[in-house]
Amino acid sequence: MARCPDCGGEVKYKAPFMVCLDCGLSMKRWDFDDTSRKIKEEFRSEIGESNEETERKERQKKRAYHDWIMKKEE
Numbered sequence: 001m002a003r004c005p006d007c008g009g010e011v012k013y014k015a016p017f018m019v020c021l022d023c024g025l026s027m028k029r030w031d032f033d034d035t036s037r038k039i040k041e042e043f044r045s046e047i048g049e050s051n052e053e054t055e056r057k058e059r060q061k062k063r064a065y066h067d068w069i070m071k072k073e074e
């Protein structure tokens with residue numbers, strides 16, 4: 001379940017935006033992924049996982065997502 005980076009509320013996907021049901025924050029899916037990535041990075045640096053490793057994993061994930069979107073829009 002996606003969480004709002006602002007208030008932690010439930011976020012629903014309403015194309016092409018992610019919309020927070022609690023505070024109404026809306027953003028494009030891509031921005032949301034970017035924001036949640038930053039939050040994860042902060043968390044991981046606290047638990048000690050190297051940023052390089054995290055970045056590599058996230059890049060792979062993002063590429064997979066990008067490929068999926070491209071396929072969908074064909």
Ligand SMILES: [Zn+2]
Pocket residue numbers: 004005006007008009020021022023024025
């Ligand atoms: Zn919110």
